[in-house]
Amino acid sequence: MNRRFNLLAVVAAVVVAGSFAEAAAQTKLTWLGHAAFSITTPKGKVLLIDPWLHNPANPDVKAGKDPLASISKVDYILLTHGHRDHVGDAVEIAKKTGAALIANPELAGNLVKLVDFPAKQAGDYIMQAGAEIQIADGEVTVAMTEAVHSSSVFNPKAGPNEPERAYGGSPAGFIIMIKNGPTIYHSGDTAYFKDMEVIGETYSIDVALINISQMGAKMSARAAQTLRAKTVIPMHFATFEGLLPNADSFAAEVKKLRIGFQEMKPGETISFVGKQMMRTR
Numbered sequence: 262m263n264r265r266f267n268l269l270a271v272v273a274a275v276v277v278a279g280s281f282a283e284a285a286a287q288t289k290l291t292w293l294g295h296a297a298f299s300i301t302t303p304k305g306k307v308l309l310i311d312p313w314l315h316n317p318a319n320p321d322v323k324a325g326k327d328p329l330a331s332i333s334k335v336d337y338i339l340l341t342h343g344h345r346d347h348v349g350d351a352v353e354i355a356k357k358t359g360a361a362l363i364a365n366p367e368l369a370g371n372l373v374k375l376v377d378f379p380a381k382q383a384g385d386y387i388m389q390a391g392a393e394i395q396i397a398d399g400e401v402t403v404a405m406t407e408a409v410h411s412s413s414v415f416n417p418k419a420g421p422n423e424p425e426r427a428y429g430g431s432p433a434g435f436i437i438m439i440k441n442g443p444t445i446y447h448s449g450d451t452a453y454f455k456d457m458e459v460i461g462e463t464y465s466i467d468v469a470l471i472n473i474s475q476m477g478a479k480m481s482a483r484a485a486q487t488l489r490a491k492t493v494i495p496m497h498f499a500t501f502e503g504l505l506p507n508a509d510s511f512a513a514e515v516k517k518l519r520i521g522f523q524e525m526k527p528g529e530t531i532s533f534v535g536k537q538m539m540r541t542r
């Protein structure tokens with residue numbers, strides 16, 4: 262009897278410990294408005310993509326709070342291209358947190374030269390489309406994909422002999438593969454391109470973060486289909502005038518194609534256990 266009780270206690274302890282380990286092993290994806298997302302890996306590394314945290318859709322900004330005040334730990338900053346609504350607060354965040362930059366060499370070089378991005382943090386993870394790098398002690402693999410757009414760095418030193426916009430290299434998207442977590446695609450500002458098919462064949466995309474204003478509702482849905490994304494999350498809309506005011510038309514197109522659709526609110530976090538998205542509501 263006693264022995265059986267002990268055995269049960271051991272089994273219960275293992276189950277409890279297992280569920281704690283599972284809870285600890287979550288990946289968290291937070292939308293900070295516009296194209297800005299943070300990803301926290303199961304081991305606690307923090308990646309920030311296109312960190313324009315002062316965007317007007319960020320709840321902190323709406324509440325009149327400093328959106329950088331709550332940012333204390335960032336390990337990597339990923340930039341898809343040099344436009345201001347994507348570089349955003351990267352320099353300040355890099356200085357505050359020591360985060361390393363993941364971007365193409367021309368963008369990295371001009372951010373260091375023109376807007377004082379810390380040079381020491383802009384050398385180790387420089388890459389171009391087609392490349393894959395391992396970061397976070399091998400917990401995360403980042404692949405840079407092509408994007409059809411433009412890329413330039415706003416030059417605060419503009420003058421008679423200095424252009425207003427400096428070269429920003431080629432625009433990009435990212436595939437972020439997390440060990441014991443999902444594979445996430447961030448489209449950057451790309452238009453639709455046929456080689457999304459190759460991206461979809463090469464990587465098994467669990468979540469695609471798609472800029473729906475750049476492609477429009479119909480082509481954004483087609484992109485999600487071409488990428489073979491299991492779930493698509495719209496972004497880069499309703500931040501300012503000229504963008505799509507909401508994701509409704511996109512949602513309708515995506516549903517026609519029977520692709521998983523998840524709309525996030527700025528400030529919202531979605532958790533994943535392994536590749537499995539947890540219910541958010």
Ligand SMILES: [Zn+2]
Nearest residue numbers: 344346347450
């Ligand atoms: Zn943009």
